[in-house]
Amino acid sequence: MPPKTLPLYLEGMIKKLAKDLPSSLIKHEEVAEEEDEQQEEDEEFLKHEQEEAEQVNEKAAESQLETVSKDQVQALAARVLGRWKKLAKLLHFEDDEIEYFESEAASVAEQAEKMLQVWAENLTDASPPVLRPALSECELESAWHEVFGHDAATADK
Numbered sequence: 001m002p003p004k005t006l007p008l009y010l011e012g013m014i015k016k017l018a019k020d021l022p023s024s025l026i027k028h029e030e031v032a033e034e035e036d037e038q039q040e041e042d043e044e045f046l047k048h049e050q051e052e053a054e055q056v057n058e059k060a061a062e063s064q065l066e067t068v069s070k071d072q073v074q075a076l077a078a079r080v081l082g083r084w085k086k087l088a089k090l091l092h093f094e095d096d097e098i099e100y101f102e103s104e105a106a107s108v109a110e111q112a113e114k115m116l117q118v119w120a121e122n123l124t125d126a127s128p129p130v131l132r133p134a135l136s137e138c139e140l141e142s143a144w145h146e147v148f149g150h151d152a153a154t155a156d157k
Helices: 006-065 070-089 094-104 108-122 130-135 139-153
Strands: none
Touching: 006 139, 070 130, 070 139, 094 108, 108 130, 108 139
16 A cells, blocks of 8 residues: 555544543543542542541630539538448449558548549549539538539539
């Protein structure tokens, strides 16, 4: 076959490209759509992660607001006195820990304060709402109201 002339060759190539071009454009558009969908999924995932992080931060801030202060520990210890061992049990202290509190402090008030101090400092959920049921069980609901007042009463509702 004799060689084609340049114009015929170019015309043939244009026709071939015209046939192939629509399919390659479709493939390119499909890839672009998939990338867009992936980007939307990524954005939605990031938004969800940010919302969860904000909720965790809000809960952490709330729990910090509801922590039991040193002054509250002292005031509560003065009201608990002889019932501090029962309260310690309700706050999930073991017998050996109760014995430790007894050995560390001479007076009942100091023992109660030590126990409440350890509870307040070492537990992540040491807050007035958590303490209230244990105090109620020890018939010390009035002590809870005296120490934490109406502000804490509304925090757990």
